[in-house]
Amino acid sequence: LEPSIETVGGARTGGEGVSMALQLDPHVVLMDINMPDMDGLEATRLVRAKIPYVQVIILTVQDDPSYMREAIVAGARDFLIKPPMVEELLSAVKRAYIIAREEKARMPPPPPVGFSTPTASDLNGTAKRIISVFSPKGGVGCTTVASNLAVALQSDTSPVLILDARLHFGGIGISFNERAKHSLGDLTPRVEHLDPEVVNGVLITHAGSNVRLLPAPEKIADAESIDPNQIGPLLTYLATLYTYVIVDTSSELTEHTLAVLDTSDLILLATTQDIPSLDRLRRFLDLAPAIGLNKERFRLILSRFNDKINITPDRISQNFKQEIACIIPNDPAVVSPATNQGAPFMMDKKLKGRPIHKAMTDLAKMIEKEAEVVKV
Incomplete structure (x- = not known):
């Protein structure tokens, strides 16, 4: 020039x-x-x-x-x-x-060489406790996966928190039929001064499952005020209070979504069998190294699987050189009523024999296994 x-x-x-x-x-x-x-x-x-x-x-x-x-x-x-x-x-x-x-x-001075934002794994040995559910394309069922995974993992000895990081149009409150007085935006400004009492005052405890909910803000203006730099520290702190922190994310790679993915121990990458979803997934996997996302944290989830579609799980796995961790069958007869009633289908014991229930149970077991702390 x-x-x-x-x-x-x-x-x-x-x-x-x-x-x-x-x-x-x-x-x-x-x-x-x-x-x-x-x-x-x-x-x-x-x-x-x-x-x-x-x-x-x-x-x-x-x-x-x-x-x-x-x-x-x-x-x-x-x-x-x-x-x-x-x-x-x-x-x-x-x-x-x-x-x-x-x-x-x-800008504040850069952190020392070798420093990175701590994840729950850093604080809890090898435990994988912050689990985000992400897809580069909307409409593939991330909220359904996140809410039902939270229910599947919840127990008296392993409390679960689900956080709604779809800041503008969050759906976790609808999934659990809960309307919140407080939201994520009430905790992020106080991230440096949090304690369990403050956190519990903001969360909702879902009566049917005992899962704790941290919804997205109701108002778009409140969502816009959330500082993405406070997302990672908040997730890391929450992982010291709960065995699992499940995060439902937006499909847009915003600063907030990147902050979630950067801090996550496991990233459940959801896709369906349609070409637009697979194309977005390919582009995201190509981009991931450039934005500092380690593919070792990815677990590929095939959502709404239909065995009548000729794009098979094996073909997807081979094309992306990524093993599919979980195949969740398409079952609108189960998912649609559960969504409309605000009751994740994993709460319904009568559905235990359904393949979709078994798939979510197997996914929870996989995560529980990965979250085991290796003691030396």
Whole structure:
């Protein structure tokens, strides 16, 4: 561009761009909106979630105010129509650099080399206690899996908390037919001063299952006020009080969702057999290393399985080079009434003979086995 501006790298895809940004730590990223693996808005969200002071300038052929708003919401600093005038581009880069330098100076000092956000495994030996249920595509049954897994794991000796991290439109309260006075947003601001009494004052104890619930905020404005940097410490603290913390997540890779995934000991990756779900899963697995997610924490869940569909579990496992940890059969005759009644189907003892009940029981047993602390 000019001598005062150093170009430190270039990328051909969104995933490559995110990975390079994490490695090279630039002040400014020029982001094309159209890329082979993901659009520039998704890549912008990921870069800004991992490096908050980096300023992103979106380049696009679309001169659309609604699209511009979407880019700003994603975290972009500027929005230029292609091809931009040289003077316009230089001016935007220089403005963005000044802002990046100021924001970086305000950032707290980096943690010591080798430090990472502690997970429940760090605090409890090898126990895998924070379990998130995630899918890169909505509508695959994550909330159903999370709520029924919580019920399956709950016991007097192993208390379970389920946290709703679908901040804007959470569904855990509906799944358990509970309407909360308090929410996640009541604990995050006090994360550095929590104690069991404060936590218990916010949680709901579901009468039918004894599972503790921490719902998402009712109001979108309250959800927007939650600091993603407080999510990880909150989950880590909750894992010291409960044997299992189950987290239902949004399908969008927001800063909040990334904070959950970063802190989770196990990530149950849910997909169905349809092509859009499998395509989103492939793209997420390709992206995972670039955003610092270790695939060893992934457990693939095949949800709403239909044996009449010719995309078999074996084909999915082979294509993704990922063993399927649990196959949950499609059973709308069980799931739909349970959802509408606000009573997870794992509470109904009459359903023990159903394959869907057995699948959830087996999933809970797998998690219990992985959560065993190895004593030396």
